[in-house]
Amino acid sequence: MRNSRPPLESFARKSLNRRQFLAVSGTLAGAFALALASGEDARSAPSLGATPFTLGVASGDPLPTSIVLWTRLAPDPLVADGGMPARRVSVEWFVATDAGMRRIVRRGTALASPELVHSVHVEVFGLEPSREYYYQFRYRSEYSPIGRTKTAPAAGSPLNSLAFAIATCQKWDDGFYSPYRRMVEEDLDLVVHLGDYTYEYGIASGGVRGATLPDTFAPETVTLDRYRLQHALYKTDPDLQAAHARFPWVVTWDDHEVENDYTDAISENFEPVETFLARRAAAYKAYYEHLPLRRLSIPDGPNLRLYRRLAFGDLAEFNVLDTRQYRSDQPCGDGESDRCEAALDPTKTMAGFDQERWLRQGLEGSGALWNVLAQQVLMAELNHDLEGGTRYWNDGWDGYPVARQRLLRHIATQRIANPVVITGDWHSTFVSDLKLDFKNPDSLVVAAEFVTPSITTNGDAIVYGPYYGPMIPQNPHIKFFDGDRRGYIRCHLDRERWLADIRYVESVSTPDSPIETFASFVIENGQPGVQPA
Template identity: 50%
Template sequence: MTAELRAAARRFDRRRFLTVTGAAAALAFAAHLPAAGAASAAELDARTIDEDPFTLGVASGDPLPGSVLLWTRLAPRPYEPGSGLPRRRVQVRWELAHDARFTRIVRRGHATAHPEFDHSVHVEAGGLAPGREYHYRFRAGDWISPAGRTRTAPHAVARLGGLRLAAVSCQAYHDGYFTAYRHLAEEDLDLVLHLGDYLYEYAVNATGGARAYTDRRLPAHFNRETVTLEDYRLRYGLYKSDPDLRAAHAAHPFVVTWDDHETENNYAGGTPENDVPPEEFLLRRAAAYRAYWENQPLRAPQRPQGPDMRLYRRLRFGDLAQFDILDTRQYRSNQAYGDGWQTPGPESEDPARTMTGAEQERWLIDGWKDSRAVWNVVPQQVTFARRRNVPTPDYKLSMDAWDGYPASRQRLLDGAQAAGIENLVVLTGDVHVGYAFDLKADFDDPASRTVGTELVATSIASGKDGADRPANWDNLTRANPHLKFCNGRRGYLAVTLEPGQARADFRTVSAVTTPGAPVTTAASFVTEAGNPGLTPV
């Protein structure tokens, strides 16, 4: 049996499993809006809602030249199951304006917040001008949401002089405050790329872990690992109640992709981290994927089908940038040698191993062949460049990163070269460290041709305060001459794309275990168009 036939059989087995799990599971896996009529939930008069339903704020995402996705979720009491609303649908009004005072309305309409989708609202606002800033808000009864600011993508053939974005990842609530988001909200950005670990499945105690609350206590149901659909929904309610995260979403459109912790640490495709039956893990994955879609500014094509969700997608910003957003978690082969840092060998170097799955790999390379952008940017999750842990022959590599899938990495680098991609920029999260790598044609030869750049965003909070030089700083920098920067503080990555160069600013905060830390720029680098390689500024 070929690999493709085996993959098809696995997909069939998942679908067959979903048909026999009963009515409750069928509801949890529902992928389409509830049908009108007797099967649809009754309607709740929004005027009867007596508590603010917009506690989780607003968000926008996936900007196109003529449209943008607007999001909110009605949750008067987000720390409670059901979020304080009955299982009845609610009509929500939305409006989009040229100005922050909403005196020049451009579009308005109604959307339904269905209880089956935890009263989330996804509005694809169309008929908009390319490359234009807009302001938006929602209304439910007499309640008005906070206002958000968003921006459409430029026209596909627009000649752009610049584009400014930020990359973020890894925001463990229990490890500290989301201070970096407050600073990011004040930046002048066209979009924010979230590279995964938007939430963590781990328990959060009554005092919020490292936040050490003294003025309030969190409900006991947060002090357990997320497994069920209700668990994941409540966890998003906790995270999205953070004021700094809400401020960042309100200030900029987000483009999101997940990593592992939105479901479970280091899962690989249909293989869980722990020894549980496959069908049990697929139930968990379906719940996690559904809650992810409900709580993110994602369009209808990303709505999950059971335990499957097409998250990889492509966005274009004029002639300047093409963004190929990857999913390196859902389709990957299981980690070699039992995961972790291991000595590479025949198992990890097997050419049949894949990080992306065959279909996504073809989609990416075909997209490069058609690209006319100056910069081809790949937002994804785990470290792409080779990363030896020590500068000695007994080095180990991370089996969860692309080092555990070197043949898959090489196929992408070969595909980029065959497509004539001169300015490849890989954006990465996951490791709670800011890295700047030159991507080499041969990582064993530091003098070999540089074929691209990898910029790794540190975490928003995961890992607590961190340090400018982590404990492994000396080993990493000596073992990897293509590593140009390493910093273990929390923060985000700001990137400015111009026709002639790309600039990366590593923005860090001094602490996250206490609120309000200032932000500084730890380092800046540029890479010239047509001349790959990082130069410090």
């Protein structure tokens, strides 16, 4: 039976006293609890000599009566502490029903602490379902930009339509965020970001953006200070800020928020586990500090609960997955290889067995018309071998074929309504049918998958078209592929169909590039395969 309240709503409404909160989540949770409390620091708040809201504002994880609001005080964003004093300061927040912030319906004070690099996460409750709101922060006499957000419809209530964009892979130094400039012009209910929000690589001055950066950005990102700097640099982009301010976001990560192709506690370069977990803890903390996440996701050292579920009336339920933190090491090794015997080991898992169980139970209990799996890496099979053999990229679900089969078989046997997988990571666009047997053209189609193009990663270079293009004919379940255009996928759901528009900008070498709908696909209610629109 479907729960009367979405699981994330239920969690968010639990009240923890200070003692319980500290006991559950340790010292970082303590810093978070201090940040939620009101205090007497406001009267003595230091003057900063510059606006502290250089990184903008954001909202996320919309629930029927609640939203999370975010900002960070950083008058000097390209230094590790943001130019803030090493003390807690009070920040006021306001929620209104009008864009002019005259009709205030909620307000309060949060403490921004140096332990969380003066980031602010406010979980606002008591809002109306399916309602547009506006919000703003104030520090002393300085006001933040005004953000717009929207709550979800009441749990299980009838909903006729939902519109959202899917984004991924936004390497700052590979191009301008022109896709976000165009996204802000859309009429959307939310944005779903599927990972690689930042990249760990060092950044030199110059490049496409022609920026002059401090030398601190040259080394690869490893320490907490450096991860904070990377996030702050990305956040200075005006188009990214505008997209955050315009829509509520639902986010999950992939690998580059920490390190390329890592799996659980195993680094790409096989560093000692203790060394890598220290790096992972730094990366996870910086990720939390810079995104609109709820207390569910307060990091505890190298661990952070990111998988969660959000419902939008009776129309759609999103299962937001984390396929990095809990996965088994690649059974057949890193990179591309022939399918090895270890890949058929049923103990190998992409999402971890606890998350697998959580996902199965959620899908079974869903009463939604559309059931969405928001996740990181290509789920459709992509056989690389052009000579009739089997050769796969092991970092995707092809490296974990038994785990994929468990999931798809469960969807089929439990007759899950309209399952759709949305995916990031690949720097390419794929539209695919997901089948129980990818080798059999007559096999049952279980679900559809949309892999969204990167926002900027790989820039305007021609990289994956020539590489993957020759493989597509021998993978006939892949209905569309493009390897070298940048943009996002816009989805519009109603009670009859899911419409996906593939939106590409002409270039990411300029910030104001025009955009076009390159192709469109539909899924009809009750028919899991994709068709050209």
